[in-house]
Structure formats: C-alpha cells, structure tokens
Amino acid sequence: MGQFGMGQPVRRVEDQRFVTGQGRYTDDISxxxxxxxxxxxxxxxxxxxxxxxxxxxxxxxxxxxxxxxxxxxxxxxxxxxxxxxxxxxxxxxxxxxxxxxxxxxxxxxxxxxxxxxxxxxxxxxxxxxxxxxxxxxxxPAIVETARAVEPGVPQVYPEAPGNICFDWGSGQPEAVEAAFAKAAKTARVRLINNRLISHAxxxxxxxxxxxxxxxxxxxxxxxxxxxxxxxxxxxxxxxxxxxxxxxxxxxxxGFGTxxxxxxxxxxxxxxxxxxxxxxxxxxxxxxxxxxDAHGRDNVTEAAVAMDADGKFLALSVDTIANLGGTLSPYGPFIPTLAGTMMLTGVYAIPCASVRVRGVFTHTAPVDAYRGAGRPEAAYVIERLVEEAARVTGLSSAEIRRRNFIPAAAMPYKTALGQTYDSGDFNQTLTEALRLGDLDGFEARRAASAAKGKLRGIGLSSYIEACAGGSPEDARLVMDAGGKVTIFIGTQSNGQGHATAYGQLAADALGLDIAEVTMVQGDTDRIRTGGGTGGSRSVPIGGVAVTRAAEALIEKGKRLAAHLLEAATADVEFAEGRFTIVGTDRSVGLTEVAAKAKAGQVPDGETPELDGDGRFKPPAATFPNGTHIVELEVDPDTGGVTLERYIVVDDFGAVVNPLMLAGQVHGGIAQGAGQALIEEAAYDPESGQLLTGSFMDYGMPRADLLPQIEFHLRNVPCTTNPLGIKGAGEAGAIGAPPAVINALIEALRPYGITHIDMPATPHKIWRAIQAAQVKAAAE
Known part of the structure; x- marks a missing residue:
C-alpha cells in the first residue's frame, strides 16, 4: 500500500481549490x-x-x-x-x-x-x-402534525379525507399484542421528531x-x-x-435536500x-x-414489553409523519420503508409492530434529510430504551447489554426483516464507557452542583442501514502523459469524492494521487449514475472505481503483451509496471497508455488505456456505534453546555480516517443542533413560517460542541467487497438521543423524564419551573 492507498489519512485534494476561491458552483456560471x-x-x-x-x-x-x-x-x-x-x-x-x-x-x-x-x-x-x-x-390552515388527523380540522386535499395520504404498517401486530398481554413491565414514550431545514x-x-x-x-x-x-x-x-x-x-x-x-x-x-x-x-x-424540502417532523408513540428481568419481548410503534402540502418525490418513502426496519435498533426483540400515517398539512413538503428515516428510528428506540431503564431500575448500560444482539449471532434477521451482517455492539459500548470515565462522573456532578449547575451523562447505541440498492458504474481513462481520469455518476456535495476515489485508483495503479482527477455531474460525459445519497458513494462507487482500475490493468496487460511480444498470461503488473514473468523485460503504465493513444494496440482493442467497473451491492451495510454525551445545565436559564462528546463507531474498513472523522463531526453537529436548537416552526393560527431566516432558525455554531473524541472499533463488513460501511449519516443518527438522554439524566432531580427536541433553554427552564411548582404543591 502506498502513501495514498486505502486507510491513509490523505488531506483532501479538493481543498486547495475551494479555500482559494477556485470552486465553480452553479451561481458562478453566467x-x-x-x-x-x-x-x-x-x-x-x-x-x-x-x-x-x-x-x-x-x-x-x-x-x-x-x-x-x-x-x-x-x-x-x-x-x-x-x-x-x-x-x-x-x-x-x-x-x-x-x-x-x-x-x-x-x-x-x-x-x-x-x-x-x-x-x-x-x-x-x-x-x-x-x-x-x-x-x-x-x-384556514392546518400545520400541526398530530392534529392533522383530528375531526374538523381544515382539509388539504378533498381526495385525502382526514388528511391521510397513507396508513401503512409492518411487523407482527398479533404477536406484539400477545407479548404485551403477558409482559411483566412496559415502558412507553411519546416523542416529537422536530421539523428541520437543511440550510446548505x-x-x-x-x-x-x-x-x-x-x-x-x-x-x-x-x-x-x-x-x-x-x-x-x-x-x-x-x-x-x-x-x-x-x-x-x-x-x-446537499444533505439529501x-x-x-x-x-x-x-x-x-x-x-x-x-x-x-x-x-x-x-x-x-x-x-x-x-x-426546500424540510426534514423529519414525526410524532411517535412507542412502547416496549419486558419480562421480569428487563428482557425485551415486543416493540410497538405508531407514528404520524408530516408530508407537507404536496408530495415531494420520496416523501412517503422516508417515514416508512427507509427507516422503520431499523426501529428494533441493536436489540434482540422477538416481534415488532409498526404503524405509520402519512398526513398532509399546509406546510412545505417533507423529504430526505441526512439519515432519511434512520435518525427518526434511532431516536425512537434509544429514548424508549432509556425509559425502559428507568422503569426497571437498571442502568443505561445494563438494559442495553441484556438486550443487545450478540456478535456471535451475526448474521441476524430482525423482527422487521432487516438482516445485519456484522457488528459487535457490546464492544463499542464497553469502549465508550471506558473512555467516558463513568467511575468519575459523580465527582464531576458534585463539582457542577457546587457551581449551581446540573450535570448529566447519557448515551445512545445506534445502528443504521445504508449503501445498498442501485448499482454504480465507473470508468478510468489514462492519457498519454500518465494522468488518470475517473468518470463516475455519484455527485460530491463536499464529502471529498475526488480524494477518496483518487486514493483507491492511485493505490490500485501505483500512482501519485496528484495524477488522478475526477469527472462528475455531466450527463454528456458520464453514461449512468445513481447520484449521492444514503452514504452510497464510497461503499458503492468506490468498489466500482477499484473494479475499473482492475479492468484497466487487465487491458494494460494485453497491450503490454502486444508491445513486448509476449503472451498476456505471462505479464504481471506491480508498482506501475507491466513485466514479463521471470524476466527483466517491462514497460511502464504511462508508456503503455502513450503507445495505445498512438494506435499501437492489438486487433480488437480500442486505442486507449481504460477500464470500466460496476458494483451492485447485494445488501445494505450496517454502521453502528455508541455516543456518550456529558453536559451541564444552568437551572436559572435552562442553558445547556456540552462538556464532552465521545463516539466509538464501527465503519468496517476505512478509506481515509481523516475524512471519515470530518463526516462524523459534521453529522454530530447537525444531530446536536436538532436536539437543542433547530426547529422549523409554523404559526398554528395563520400557517406562517416563524423561522424563515437565521434570525429565528437556530443553526449550530462552533460554541455548541466541545472537541469530539472520535474512536473506531471496526468489524469488517461482509456485504461490501472492500469491507466498507457507509459513514456519511451516522453522526446525525446517534447524536439526538445521546444528547437528550444526557439532558434527562441532568434533570432527574426534578423528576423530569422527557423533553421534546429541540430542548431550547426556554423549554428547559419552563420544565424546571413546572417541576418546582408541582413539588411545592405536593
């Protein structure tokens, strides 16, 4: 492996162009x-x-x-x-x-x-x-998600009575009903997954x-x-x-939008x-x-049935999902097929039942936003598991350990039909707990209390499905000067595709990454493409690039055999050269490309050194991990300060750990933003958007997050030839429940068991005041 190969922390080759103002965006075109x-x-x-x-x-x-x-x-x-x-x-x-x-x-x-x-x-x-x-x-208008199905509210479309677009379900409702009937304990939550605007x-x-x-x-x-x-x-x-x-x-x-x-x-x-x-x-x-298409906007009631030891017996989830005032193309897909199969999370739950009602309201259409259904599912199950810990008296870690799918059970088919190929959930939890120094938490809580602050620690153990579905094609072409161009139908929105694909191609061909360029985003120059979404670009497009590189090498062997007057079977390739096995006769990759351009190719070969590759994933990949958040709350103002953020992720094989960390950091920023400050709010009387500018919409800023402590404990993926699990959305999936779980732990002395996102200072302050009034009355 060279210095630019898979697994190397190569700095992004795009960034020099971007930070010096040399990027070319649509608005730059006149x-x-x-x-x-x-x-x-x-x-x-x-x-x-x-x-x-x-x-x-x-x-x-x-x-x-x-x-x-x-x-x-x-x-x-x-x-x-x-x-x-x-x-x-x-x-x-x-x-x-x-x-x-x-x-x-x-x-x-x-x-x-x-x-x-x-x-x-x-x-x-x-x-x-x-x-x-x-x-x-x-x-009159209706903008509130849960109220959209109530009798007498304004109707958005006459052909959708009750504002119902669909009333969809999955799972085993009869088995779930039976399990709840015999359960020793149950835990229930009602959650709002707040509406967001991606604001690229x-x-x-x-x-x-x-x-x-x-x-x-x-x-x-x-x-x-x-x-x-x-x-x-x-x-x-x-x-x-x-x-x-x-x-x-x-x-x-882009973020899906x-x-x-x-x-x-x-x-x-x-x-x-x-x-x-x-x-x-x-x-x-x-x-x-x-x-723009907004994201999230679900109201969910969920329950888990447990035996006397806190083992999960069944899961029931009922969601009302806001679709907005018209159907964005994938709007109905996001709260149903995109995310609900992940509702059982990392837990061995024997049976589950899901109902989703998609409703029309007089609001902007809702569609995919970073994670697209999987953050919603993770928030439901991880808040519900935390409530189960409270009901049973078990710790957050213990309730999870009793119910984790064991690593030895992989591949594991869940009650909602998803088959996880790999993962060791206890491993990421154990490592995160060690890094989080739980033994020292009570001392830190006491120190916060001495300052008049509340301190909480919380976690989430997430899993998501991504990088499955449609195929991707890649084409590699080497010019007479030895430079390689990658043609591929994904689309970088800032993730660093030129670097990741360049690393894979440079590694396979024995080149410097500076010799590799990428072409995306032009239907005249690229025959096909699935675009970018669902963390598919590197796990799917990256495999296509490696296969195209392999095809280029195989063609190069045929061209080199012609130039060296040898049999193709006798030609091997290593470190950028084609060599006749057992001799010192060889020809370099660049020379082969130049001779091909000059027409020195055998019959039946095109005068170009190129290769095509395709990959269609047999199944999704399942990145997973544990987030731990430690925070302080000022009870006088409701203000929250995130003191520590630890994440231990399993992303399988890693192409570039530097870019991977950047993806996780960005996702966590968006997830923490959703948990604490972001909300697209409409006035229920007039239907006016109340958060139509950055004066009113709370965007995450640098002071929201501490330094993120990012760690990997990877288990190789079996559904991807490179072993890669998608990583672009994971941070936004694990962060919201971890932040809210930590917040609820901080507020536990007041008897507060839930606050809906976004947990703004005003909302927290009001909850504290209400709890104090209630305590005084009792």
Whole structure:
C-alpha cells in the first residue's frame, strides 16, 4: 500500500481549490445573453387563487415574461410525481397527488410557487415580484402534525379525507399484542421528531439553456444529474433523454435536500424554450426556508414489553409523519420503508409492530434529510430504551447489554426483516464507557452542583442501514502523459469524492494521487449514475472505481503483451509496471497508455488505456456505534453546555480516517443542533413560517460542541467487497438521543423524564419551573 492507498489519512485534494476561491458552483456560471428569474411565492398557507394580473409587471423596462400555471399547461409539461406507491394496511392504495410546477387554483403552504418572473437583470425581476398582482381568497390552515388527523380540522386535499395520504404498517401486530398481554413491565414514550431545514451553504439554483437545435441544458446544484435527466426528459417534458443535458458543477452541501427534482428546475428550462435564451434562477435564503424540502417532523408513540428481568419481548410503534402540502418525490418513502426496519435498533426483540400515517398539512413538503428515516428510528428506540431503564431500575448500560444482539449471532434477521451482517455492539459500548470515565462522573456532578449547575451523562447505541440498492458504474481513462481520469455518476456535495476515489485508483495503479482527477455531474460525459445519497458513494462507487482500475490493468496487460511480444498470461503488473514473468523485460503504465493513444494496440482493442467497473451491492451495510454525551445545565436559564462528546463507531474498513472523522463531526453537529436548537416552526393560527431566516432558525455554531473524541472499533463488513460501511449519516443518527438522554439524566432531580427536541433553554427552564411548582404543591 502506498502513501495514498486505502486507510491513509490523505488531506483532501479538493481543498486547495475551494479555500482559494477556485470552486465553480452553479451561481458562478453566467451564459451569454442570460436572463434572470425569480419565483413569486404564496404569502398564504391555504388560499384560492382567484386571478393573476401581470400587466404592470410586464410593463416595466427590462421585463421579459411572467409564467403561470396556464403557461405550464399550454406547453404540455407534466407535474412532478412520487415514484413511491405504498399500500395501506387494508390493502388499498395511498393517495397520490401531483406536485405542480406552479400552483393552479390553490396554494397549500407559505412559499408555494405561483409564478416565475423573468427579466434582463435581477433588479427588474425583484420589481416584477412586487407588481404581479395575485387575488387570493384566504382559508384556514392546518400545520400541526398530530392534529392533522383530528375531526374538523381544515382539509388539504378533498381526495385525502382526514388528511391521510397513507396508513401503512409492518411487523407482527398479533404477536406484539400477545407479548404485551403477558409482559411483566412496559415502558412507553411519546416523542416529537422536530421539523428541520437543511440550510446548505449553497442555496438551490438552476440555469436553463437552449441551443439552435432546441436541445436543452440544465445547470443545477444537485446530488446526481442522471435522475434529474430521467425525470425532466421522460416525465415532465416528454423528450428523448439525449435532448436534455444536465450539468452539476461543485456543490456547496446537499444533505439529501438536493437529491430530488424541484419545480424551479423545470421552470427555467421552460423559460429558456419560450425566450430562446438562457434563464438563471438562484434561490435566496428565504427560498430555502420556505420551499426546500424540510426534514423529519414525526410524532411517535412507542412502547416496549419486558419480562421480569428487563428482557425485551415486543416493540410497538405508531407514528404520524408530516408530508407537507404536496408530495415531494420520496416523501412517503422516508417515514416508512427507509427507516422503520431499523426501529428494533441493536436489540434482540422477538416481534415488532409498526404503524405509520402519512398526513398532509399546509406546510412545505417533507423529504430526505441526512439519515432519511434512520435518525427518526434511532431516536425512537434509544429514548424508549432509556425509559425502559428507568422503569426497571437498571442502568443505561445494563438494559442495553441484556438486550443487545450478540456478535456471535451475526448474521441476524430482525423482527422487521432487516438482516445485519456484522457488528459487535457490546464492544463499542464497553469502549465508550471506558473512555467516558463513568467511575468519575459523580465527582464531576458534585463539582457542577457546587457551581449551581446540573450535570448529566447519557448515551445512545445506534445502528443504521445504508449503501445498498442501485448499482454504480465507473470508468478510468489514462492519457498519454500518465494522468488518470475517473468518470463516475455519484455527485460530491463536499464529502471529498475526488480524494477518496483518487486514493483507491492511485493505490490500485501505483500512482501519485496528484495524477488522478475526477469527472462528475455531466450527463454528456458520464453514461449512468445513481447520484449521492444514503452514504452510497464510497461503499458503492468506490468498489466500482477499484473494479475499473482492475479492468484497466487487465487491458494494460494485453497491450503490454502486444508491445513486448509476449503472451498476456505471462505479464504481471506491480508498482506501475507491466513485466514479463521471470524476466527483466517491462514497460511502464504511462508508456503503455502513450503507445495505445498512438494506435499501437492489438486487433480488437480500442486505442486507449481504460477500464470500466460496476458494483451492485447485494445488501445494505450496517454502521453502528455508541455516543456518550456529558453536559451541564444552568437551572436559572435552562442553558445547556456540552462538556464532552465521545463516539466509538464501527465503519468496517476505512478509506481515509481523516475524512471519515470530518463526516462524523459534521453529522454530530447537525444531530446536536436538532436536539437543542433547530426547529422549523409554523404559526398554528395563520400557517406562517416563524423561522424563515437565521434570525429565528437556530443553526449550530462552533460554541455548541466541545472537541469530539472520535474512536473506531471496526468489524469488517461482509456485504461490501472492500469491507466498507457507509459513514456519511451516522453522526446525525446517534447524536439526538445521546444528547437528550444526557439532558434527562441532568434533570432527574426534578423528576423530569422527557423533553421534546429541540430542548431550547426556554423549554428547559419552563420544565424546571413546572417541576418546582408541582413539588411545592405536593
């Protein structure tokens, strides 16, 4: 293994370009004769559109067009549709509603797109937004998740009575009922998994262009160009795919939110068609807050049945999942098939029953956000296990140890149908507890008390499923100068793909990583691609890269045999050279590539040194680990300070430990942010978004977290040829329950057993005041 090979802490090769301002993002692209577009959004959560008058807007100097739903219909464009078709528990189909590119007669959330204004410059486009007159008839709205199913609340769609999109279930409800009937003890929780806005550094954006032959090009920040090409060409515009090129340059963060297609991407293409020139839309932070797909927003009631020794007998989970005012493409998938199979967590639970009701509300659509269903599942089971510890009187560690799936039981099929291939959950817990110095905790608690502070310690033992599903293809091409280009259909959003793939290719080919470059994000240059999501890029794309490198070497052997006048079987490859076995006759990789480019290849071979690789995972990977949080609470203010954060993870084989740590740190920041400060809140009376800017939405900052103590205790993965388990979402999965469990431990002297996320200082202070009043009354 060279200095750039698998397992080496190589510094990211992208960073020099990024930190010196040499990145090229969609907003950096300006095309000749480019026009500018802005979206007119609804100020109402629920209203009828009685009319739109664009006369004054179009009279402004520099105004070019105002597109409405009538223009979309006239052009024959189709709406965005979810590919997810769930069955209800009674076997009937879920309610499917289209996501309109522009609202037709009704708006269903604040920020719903009503019109696209286009002008010669941005200033004129802003003036046009102010002068397009829309006649709205305002109606009552429902924004609260649990109340959406109550009788008498406003209905979002007439075809979805009770606001129910689907009533889905899985598991063994009869067995669960029987287990609860005979249980010695039960633990129950009611949890809110708060709504979040991903707020990537780079807002969403799109540029539509058209050439003289009518071929369209979409430039957009995304997590994969091929899915967008398929949706917009096949489904929305009804075009052959070769008539639409999709390009994604550098991306400033995705977090799941940029996986799916959005109306604005179709609208700029339609605008380019109508005007015959490029049209650019760059979202602002208000667009992100109002119209990006939000994340989470579940209300869950869960219970676990136990025998007299605290062994789990059965799990019951009932969730109401907010889908928003229309269906984002994967919205129905996230709270059902994406996450519920992980609800049993790392525990040997004989039977489980799950019910999920997806509900419409007058809020922004909800879809995948870092972890996409698995953080929700981990939060449910880890908060429930903590409640089980309280009910039984066992410690947090002991209740887990009594119920862990043993390492010797792998592979293990859970009650919800997931088969874990590997993992030693007791190992990560034991190591985390050792690092956390639990023996010294009471002394630290006493020291905090002497300062008038409350101290708590809490943990979570998480597992998630990722890096399964669709295949990925990679192509490696070496030029005559010995430089290798990787062509691959994943899409880096800041994770460091060029480094990780470069390490794998450089290691296989015996090159310096500086000789390897990567091409992503262009449907004209890359044939296929599954994009980036679900921590799939390195576990799946990385295997494809190694296989492409192996194919390049095999072709190189054939070319070298031709050059050396030997049999291919007699040629071996090592350290960048092809050698005839048992001789000193050899030729270097670069020379073979140069000779190939010059046409010196045997019959039947293309004049290029290249290789193609593909990998389709047979199953998911299952990263897991233990998070331990120690914190202080100021009872006078409710303020929380995270004092220590320890995580021990099992990610299988590691490509780059430096980048891996960065992924974990980022996920923990988002998870701790959700636990303590982040929430997309709507006013229940008006339906207005109350957290539409950073003045009101609590973003994690540097002072939220202590130095994260990151450790690995890896068990090789058996479902991935490289042994890699996905790691991009793990931090966001383990953090929320660990933080809340630690908080509840700190508040235990007040008899407080639960606080919903986000546990803001005000919420904590109110809980303390209520507990003190209750204690005084008793």
């Amino acid at each position: 095309l000749p004769n480019q026009a500018y577009a802005l979206v007119l959004r609804s100020p109402y959560a629920h209203a009828t559109i009685k009319g739109i008058d664009a006369t004054d807007a179009l009279a402004l100097p520099g105004a070019l067009a105002v597109l409405t739903a009538a223009d979309v219909k006239a052009a024959g464009l189709k709406p965005l549709m979810t590919p997810i078709k769930l069955k209800n528990r009674d076997g009937s189909p879920m309610v499917v509603v289209p996501r309109l590119l522009l609202a037709e007669d009704t708006v269903r959330y604040v920020g719903d797109a009503v019109a696209l204004v286009i002008a010669e410059d941005l200033a004129t486009a802003r003036d046009m937004l102010d002068t397009v007159m829309v006649d709205y008839e305002d109606h 550094m780079e807002p969403r954006n799109a540029i539509g262009d058209i050439d003289a032959d009518g071929r369209l090009t979409l430039y957009t920040s995304s997590q994969g160009v091929h899915d967008l090409q398929e949706v917009f060409a096949d489904e929305v515009f009804g075009l052959p795919r070769e008539k639409l090129r999709v390009v994604t340059p550098d991306v400033g963060g 940029k996986i799916f297609p959005y109306p604005e991407q179709a609208l700029v293409l339609l605008a380019a068609q109508k005007l015959g020139r490029p049209v650019k839309w760059t979202g602002e932070r208000s667009d992100s807050s109002q119209a």
